[in-house]
Amino acid sequence: MIRYGSKEHALSAVLYVLVIVTGLAFVFPFFWMAISSVKLNRDVLAIPIRFFPPVWNWKSYVNVFTKFPDFNFPRYILNSFITAIFAVLLCLFFSATAGYGFAKYKFRGNGVLFMIVLSTLMISFEAIVVPLFIFVRGLGMQNRYLGLIIPESLTAFGVFMMRQFFYSVPDDYIESARIDGANEYVIFAKITVPMAQTALLALVIFHAQWVWNLLIWPVILISNPDMRVLPVGIALFKGSYNTPYPEQLAVSVIACLPLLLLYIFLSKYFVQGITMTGLKG
């Protein structure tokens, strides 16, 4: 249906060039990181800069797991997975239920309570880290998964997003289900939540990315090396005096992969999800 005239062809070509150049520019630092992870340490630091490794050092990836007995990266990856999966699931639970509650029910204090929830976005996390640590420790959750999972599952942004979405869900579905005699919770679980699938997936990506890369909370909470999560492992790895750069970069590349895969897998749902949250207007 779209007829491409020669003007359109020219425009298309120009656009392709712009898009490719911009795309490459954005991805370039990642390329550099990946390619430097297979150089030798002295080649990473060499002047003049060489983009391609004169000597390919694939061993750096092996070294990460074998040469540093103080750093148990497989364990850190496992810890990160456990924390991220549960934190994201819990976040979905909080965001969906609260978002639904705020959007679909007119109760006294709705506006005020929502504002209070939203105000938690304005807290600098660094400021609450110490009181939170003392509190969590008091609950016996230091060095435990729950101590990481619960605080990391809380984000007002998720509540905000789901509330936006549920606003755009027509009340008719809900009303007709009520007339049919279904109770509120069944309606929520069986009707509204399935409709929210793509919005929830979008929230998964947003939140998973934050939890997976979060450093400041685990650093304070976890003193047991076996309970460390990946960003902490990487930061400590970088902080040791003699850590060679290829290994540092190798572990950083490894750290990106799960999120990358998650994003690629979910990306088509992602854009749909944002559309359906009615966020665009």
Added chain:
Amino acid sequence: MVKRVLLLGLALLILASFAWATGQKDGGKKTITHYHWTETTFDKINNHAVEVFQAKHPNVTVKLLLLPDGDRVKTIRTALAANGDIDSFALSNGDSAEFLSTGQAVEINPKGFGKKSVAEVVAMWNPGAIESSGGVWEGKYYGIPVELSNYVAWVNIADMKEAGLDPANKPKTWDEFHAMTRKLVKEVGGVRTRNGFECNGKTSIFSFLVVSDMIQQLGLDWGTDKGFLASVDKPDLLAKGLKNYTDFVTEKSWDPGFSGEDRQGFANNKTATMLTGGTWFWGVVDTGSVPRKDVNPFNYPRFQGGRDLGGMGYGNCVFVSRLAKDPVLTFAWLDTLASQPNEFIKAGLNQPRISLSDGSQALDPALGKQVIPFYDEVFKGELTKTAVWLSSTKTAQMMDAVFGAVSRVIYENLTVEASVAQLQKDIRSILK
């Protein structure tokens, strides 16, 4: 589908929390949790101490937490504040004042060493070692030294030869040192490929230690709060010391934009000289591209007419925390931890222990010369003439103020005098 996943997740969460609630108890074993710093060559030796101790005390498990320098103090502080699981910890002499003055450590208990009095324990270490490594507060002994080192100057003699300088002729004064670093700058086609000198430009501690050394060589006392405050009344000397450091940048021996990590930089020939390394630095050199034969440590330069002080002296002590479940046992652990000075000196770390608790010799005095290049020529002598790191509860703030003074000159092009004026204000307000 999503709903089922949610339900499954919730179920798993509930299961997980049951698992947590029922928890695991350690099966009747005592545990000692010790916080230490990490350095690959030393970690092996420390882990061996764990094995030795656990073999002697089969019902005790030692958890050795190895943390990078930058995070160690913060982690220890948070653990103590939250009454966490911390039986013993290692602190440098710059950090210990804050902890000792607030009662975080327990006085040395001679029973842990099988001795009858604190004096007997102290006698097992070099005289003055516990003081110099930060283990003493208000006359009482708390710390067991595990390191006593000093900074010396380092130069790459291959670079010297390349610049036409005689490697046997090391600079003795700061003026000579500055002249040498200017000559050691290397440029290829107008682009710098090597600094003549560099120091870590991002964290405050390193520039503080070098500047403080220079200031102390000029006769001021930067080892105590009182001395520091008094020094603020002598802006001329402060300016002279500060300028001696910032001149490296002003005179272009050091281009911070080119490189600014002195240890790695020196080990990879991004800089020809360095001022922040001790005996342990030989281990770092081995990880870089510069061969050992090109590396020469030498005495810290002095000011003409200034005090005969070498580089900054620093040490690390291990302490028993006030939260230790069994202080005597924990001191016994620290005793074991500090019982391998010969292993450590081979790895380049000096532990100032004379005798072990069973009476045998600790550090073999002849060993240093054998395993550490230039030990007799440089390190041993300079160790007796070190400058003093600041012992204060406000060390971090003072170091930051000095770093600010340096940064103002290097990055904001302020004059040294103007920067010192601001430094005076900062110090007075910190120490008031």
Added chain:
Amino acid sequence: MRSASYSVTKLQRHGYVFILPTLLFFAAFLIYPMLSAFHLSLFDWNLLGAKTYLGLKNFATMVEDQRVINSFLRTLHFSAVSVVAINVLAFIFALMFSSRLIRYKNFFQSLIFLPVVLSIIACGVVWEFMYQKTGLISIIFQKLFGLSIPWLTDTGIAPYSVIIVFVWKSVGYYMVIYIAGLMDVPASYYEAARIDGAGFWGQLLYITLPSLKNTIALAVVSCVIFTFGQFSIQYVITSGGPSRSTEILALLIYREAFEFSKFGYSAAISVLFFLTLLVFSVIQLRIFRSGSIGG
């Protein structure tokens, strides 16, 4: 049949049940520590010793403290420039990367989104390398423009170097939001405009932008909030330097607490942070007032 008003009220009360778990957890793990931190701002505490009551003295000191003022201004600058850059670029990219004139849109969009999923420490290492005099960026600039720019050692330039990294890392996220917004503008609007003779710019100004009002509102408001609290980039790349030129408020809050052990003072600065963000958000929500945001 129950009376209408009775069932309405009883029904609406279910709302409380739905929000209860979230409120409970937020109250315990976010609001309580926040209030605790605010309370702490009235004291002088180094975490290990006793707390000394100071009343409002921390605030009095703070108002005159050059370092806090510097941080505050740096944060405003960083946020303003970043938010504008991110949103303008995200919008342009959204137009580019969802244009009907190119194929494989998803793939190209993923390239822009990639930096979003990278860990900040990895980004810090990479960009620090690239910004050095011998780093890639410096070399490119030298070859292309003959300029030798001190990216990380000039107090005027370093803030922008950091902004570049932050924008690079964030733009993909907002681009996707704008793409979704664009997709939702009915094609009929554009048809009508074309019939009326509007060209590319005309369509952009009179159709696209007005339809995106809510998207822009969401993007800008959340961008301001996230940018204001940004801490990791500066911490990893410049550590607040050179000479405090990139020491933004969140970093200062961290530093005063965890490096200088002035937990009370740090809490006071965090109160300033909170109030500022609150004021900004209220202002923005007023400006962008629309039915679906803020209810």
